[in-house]
Amino acid sequence: MRIDILTLFPALFDGPFSESILRRAQEGGYVEIHTHDIREFSTDKHKRVDDYQFGGGAGMVMAIQPIADAIEHLKSQRDYDHIIYMTPDGLTLNQRMANTLSLAGNLLILCGHYKGIDQRIRDHYITDEISIGDYVLTGGELAACVVVDAVVRLLPGVLSDEESALTDTFQDNLLSAPIYTRPAEYNGWRVPDILLSGHEANIEAWREQQAFERTQRLRPDLLKGSTDFPVNKNK
Numbered sequence: 001m002r003i004d005i006l007t008l009f010p011a012l013f014d015g016p017f018s019e020s021i022l023r024r025a026q027e028g029g030y031v032e033i034h035t036h037d038i039r040e041f042s043t044d045k046h047k048r049v050d051d052y053q054f055g056g057g058a059g060m061v062m063a064i065q066p067i068a069d070a071i072e073h074l075k076s077q078r079d080y081d082h083i084i085y086m087t088p089d090g091l092t093l094n095q096r097m098a099n100t101l102s103l104a105g106n107l108l109i110l111c112g113h114y115k116g117i118d119q120r121i122r123d124h125y126i127t128d129e130i131s132i133g134d135y136v137l138t139g140g141e142l143a144a145c146v147v148v149d150a151v152v153r154l155l156p157g158v159l160s161d162e163e164s165a166l167t168d169t170f171q172d173n174l175l176s177a178p179i180y181t182r183p184a185e186y187n188g189w190r191v192p193d194i195l196l197s198g199h200e201a202n203i204e205a206w207r208e209q210q211a212f213e214r215t216q217r218l219r220p221d222l223l224k225g226s227t228d229f230p231v232n233k234n235k
């Protein structure tokens with residue numbers, strides 16, 4: 001998989017992409033991640049990338065020219081399965097979306113700033129608009145890191161068998177059962193006896209029951225069934 005990211009702040013990605021599983025995935029050749037500075041595409045003599053809103057209103061808008069040129073430049077080099085805009089008014093990210101995106105060959109992710117981007121970019125280039133939750137971040141960069149992390153860990157080979165994503169919370173619309181490790185007793189706090197019993201079938205049944213009970217108690221919305229992730233809104 002190849003992921004291109006368009007941003008005004010490429011350095012924001014240095015930390016998240018250079019540690020742990022995202023680092024390993026790049027070093028192992030499972031994913032190539034390239035950040036591109038939108039400002040470098042500005043034809044303005046001061047390299048401006050934002051402008052006032054038509055019609056008035058507070059806040060600057062990211063202008064169409066630098067973003068359009070950046071997207072055209074990247075599109076001339078390869079086809080993208082998804083051109084994603086990170087925005088608080090997009091569809092809220094969930095595991096199903098991450099699964100869908102992990103099947104792509106090439107992703108392009110656009111990070112907004114200021115008040116947002118000129119609507120014509122959204123109308124003519126963007127295939128998917130993704131939010132990571134109902135709150136407003138300073139820009140799309142941290143949200144893009146979340147998407148990249150959620151997607152890359154699903155690429156075959158990135159996680160070892162022990163780390164397998166198949167048993168992750170949300171993969172079957174259930175929260176995971178509680179987990180424990182040694183010691184079996186700490187400060188008088190005991191691990192549930194069943195986990196020490198060695199009886200695999202009983203342990204599995206207990207885990208399923210716990211997962212279901214926790215989901216019912218903490219996230220009943222997950223049990224009401226899910227709606228499919230509508231992808232490629234413009235295609």
Ligand code: ADE
Pocket residue numbers: 086087088130131132133134135136137138139140143
């Ligand atoms: N940009 C600003 N806030 C955001 C959010 N909640 N999700 C995605 N992108 C954003």
